[in-house]
Every structure is written in C-alpha cells, then in structure tokens.
Amino acid sequence: MRTVLVVPEGGAPSGGGTYDRRLRDALAGLGRPAREAAVPGAWPDPDPGARAGLSRVLAGVPDGTVVLLDGLVACGVPEVVLPHASRLRLVVLVHLPLADETGLPQARAAELDGRERTVLRAARAVVATSRWAARRVADHHGIGGVHVVEPGVDPAPLSPAGDGSRLLCVASVTPRKGHDVLLAALAALADLPWWCVCVGPGARDSSAGSGPEAHEERLRDLVGAHGLADRVRFTGPLTGAALESAYAGSDLLVLPSRAETYGMVVTEALARGIPVAATDVGGVPEALGLDAEGNRPGLLVPPGEPDALADALRRWLTGPALRDRLRRSARGRREGLAGWEAAARGMAAVLDREGAR
Incomplete structure (x- = not known):
C-alpha cells in the first residue's frame, strides 16, 4: 500500500521532528x-x-493514496488540505494541539483551534x-476514535550515577517548556550544590519561530537576577x-x-536509567x-509552581535514599520501554485500516 x-x-x-523521522525509518x-514530502x-x-x-505536494499525490500529515503542517491550513480530503485518505498526526502552545494571543489561539477542528473532522483518521x-x-474537537501511537525510544547505555547534583533540562526554549519556573526553583536552592545544563533550540534556532526572542531575553535576565550565571548553562540544540x-x-532530568x-x-532519560522530575501535565505521567x-x-509536581519544583529538587539533592530508590526504579522502567518498531506497527495498523476503507 502506498x-x-x-x-x-x-x-x-x-520531539515532533524526531517522532516523524524515527517513525519513517521504522516503517521502512x-x-x-x-515516501516523505518535507x-x-x-x-x-x-x-x-x-x-x-x-x-x-498534495495535488501530486495519486487518488486513493494514504497520506499521513504532521498536524503542525496540516491543521492550520484547512483551505489547502480540505480540497484533497475526498480523493485522498488523509490521516493527521497531532503532536500538540495548535492552540495549546503557551503565550498565544487569545484571538490567535481561537483561530488556530477552529482551523484545526475543521481539518481533523475532515480527515479519515486522527492519531x-x-x-x-x-x-x-476527541473531547475538544468532537471526534470519535482518535488512535494512539506512543513514541518509541532508542536503546541507550546506562548513565553513570553521580552525587545527584548534575541536573539536565532538554526542551525548546519557549514559554511552554517552563524554563522560567525552573530558574525560580533553582534560585531557592542556592544553599545546595547543583549545576544545571539546559539543552534545546531557541527562537533563532527554529524555523517555526516557536521561541520568541523576548522570552530568551527574559530568561537571560532571570539568570542574572537570581545570580545563577555560574551554575546554569544554555547550550542551544544538541544532537x-x-x-x-x-x-x-547528568543525574536527573x-x-x-x-x-x-x-x-x-x-523516556530518553529513562532509557539511560536517569530519573525524572517533571510537571504533572498531559501525557507526562x-x-x-x-x-x-x-x-x-521520578517526581511529579504541579505545573507553573516554582515552590513545588524547588521542594522536589531539594528532596532529591538532600536525600540519598530517595536518589537510590528513584535510580533503581528508572533502571527497572528502562527494561519495559518500547522501541520504534512497536510504534511503527501501531501506525501501520492505522494506515492499513484506512487503506482498506
């Protein structure tokens, strides 16, 4: 089936780009x-x-072909996608609902939300x-039977355990990722030994413009205001x-x-046996x-609450028994992680179903 x-x-x-690329390779x-069309x-x-x-691109695809569209491309342009919905078998992969991006003006979020709803309701299937x-x-857009294909994870060597002081944040430098919350939490831990490396692209590294430069400037100001310049490092994107x-x-993600x-x-951290401190939002649990x-x-805390994150990190930094327990659990969870072949099999089942309809 094409x-x-x-x-x-x-x-x-x-994360979305990695998912698309690894899924493509695993399907092969x-x-x-x-056939990828970027x-x-x-x-x-x-x-x-x-x-x-x-x-x-869509006009060049033969009638009846199953087309798997990344939602970032498809969901904002119903006027481009819908003319092909009757002749192609469109499957839309939603990495993040468009209106869920933090910091969008209310009117723009509402516009994107409506455009996304139009596209998803016209698709043969949504993943x-x-x-x-x-x-x-499903609940927000009134769509039945949204499929789930969780990301896989590549096998990785165990990371050596340190004294717990090495913190790592891997996330795009955008408001949604909460670096400001992290910096405020770390400022409350100045009495403890720790170092934090923040890995991820910012505004100037992103063709999608998802990381406003004003946000990066604000983070630099916060680093200076909290006196963290010697203990926090932003590396930009790493691969x-x-x-x-x-x-x-690192000791803790x-x-x-x-x-x-x-x-x-x-799951990338867990594949290396590294415990996690994260916010209790969405699919993170x-x-x-x-x-x-x-x-x-790992430890879960409410989103947007620096005090709660600081408390969790303090317990980690000062609790050797807690660190040992979470490391054992991370290594145990490592054994049960699914790879990209499992993700590809799940997606193939969705594509086969749509191809047969």
Whole structure:
C-alpha cells in the first residue's frame, strides 16, 4: 500500500521532528516504506509560498493514496488540505494541539483551534501520541476514535550515577517548556550544590519561530537576577554525540513544562536509567510510567509552581535514599520501554485500516 508522509522541512531538533523521522525509518524496516514530502514553511503560520508548496505536494499525490500529515503542517491550513480530503485518505498526526502552545494571543489561539477542528473532522483518521492527548483531541474537537501511537525510544547505555547534583533540562526554549519556573526553583536552592545544563533550540534556532526572542531575553535576565550565571548553562540544540554526552553527564532530568502531550525526553532519560522530575501535565505521567514493581521512576509536581519544583529538587539533592530508590526504579522502567518498531506497527495498523476503507 502506498503511503506519503508530509512533514515540516528542516528546523531545529524537536520531539515532533524526531517522532516523524524515527517513525519513517521504522516503517521502512517493517517493509512499509513511506515516501516523505518535507514542505518548507513557518508552520502553522505559513506564507503564501509555503501554502502553495503544500498544495502542490498534495495535488501530486495519486487518488486513493494514504497520506499521513504532521498536524503542525496540516491543521492550520484547512483551505489547502480540505480540497484533497475526498480523493485522498488523509490521516493527521497531532503532536500538540495548535492552540495549546503557551503565550498565544487569545484571538490567535481561537483561530488556530477552529482551523484545526475543521481539518481533523475532515480527515479519515486522527492519531495522537498519548492516551491523554487522544482524549483531549476527541473531547475538544468532537471526534470519535482518535488512535494512539506512543513514541518509541532508542536503546541507550546506562548513565553513570553521580552525587545527584548534575541536573539536565532538554526542551525548546519557549514559554511552554517552563524554563522560567525552573530558574525560580533553582534560585531557592542556592544553599545546595547543583549545576544545571539546559539543552534545546531557541527562537533563532527554529524555523517555526516557536521561541520568541523576548522570552530568551527574559530568561537571560532571570539568570542574572537570581545570580545563577555560574551554575546554569544554555547550550542551544544538541544532537548525536554531544547530546549523548549531556545525558551521560547528568543525574536527573528536569522537565518543567506547562503543557506536554507526551514528553519524549522523559523516556530518553529513562532509557539511560536517569530519573525524572517533571510537571504533572498531559501525557507526562504516561511517559514516566511505573517500573515492574509499580514504583514511579521520578517526581511529579504541579505545573507553573516554582515552590513545588524547588521542594522536589531539594528532596532529591538532600536525600540519598530517595536518589537510590528513584535510580533503581528508572533502571527497572528502562527494561519495559518500547522501541520504534512497536510504534511503527501501531501506525501501520492505522494506515492499513484506512487503506482498506
């Protein structure tokens, strides 16, 4: 069965981009290769040239083909997508509902929400990356039967355990990821030994413009105001060996997001036996999961509350017994993580179903 995968072109490293790329490769490994069409543009706010480019891509796909569209590309442009809905078998993959991006003006969020609803209701099928996200999309947009295909995770070597002081945050530098909350929490821990490395692209690294430069400037001001310049380092995006080195040199992953549909960096940390301190939002509890004995390999705190995050980090930094317990649980959870082949099999089942209809 022919399948076309439509994704955003290029851009900085992101969970959605990693999902698209690894899913494509895993489908090929199952003997189900998908022809990738990467479309340039500042999605979900493309200029006329980008809209025309997507229109040309869809127009060039033969009738009856199953087309798997990244929601970042599809959901903001119903006027481009809907003319093809009757002749193509459209499946939309929602990484993050467009209106859930933190910091959007209310009118813009409402506009994106309506555009997304129009696209999703016209699609043959909708796929989300967690059970929470599937319920959220189905209930919010009035769609039945949203499929769930959770991200896989690549096997990785165990990271050596340190004294607990090495904190790592892997997240795009955008308001949704909560770096301001993290900095405020760390400022309350000045009496303890710790170092924090923040890995992820910012505004100037993102073709989608998802990290406003004003937010980055605010974070730099907060680092200075809290006196954290010697203890917090923003590296920008890292990939390959450099990212592996960042994980290997950390004791605890911290993810202070205000919203997440899954949180792939959580399972990336667990694949290395690294415990997690994260906000209890969206699909993060699903990603964190439980080990075989029913223990959680990390700490969950409410979103947007620096005091709660500071309390969790203080317990981690001052509690050797807690650190040992969470490390054991993280290593146990590591054994039960699913790889990308499982994700590809799940997606293939959705695509096969739509191809047969």
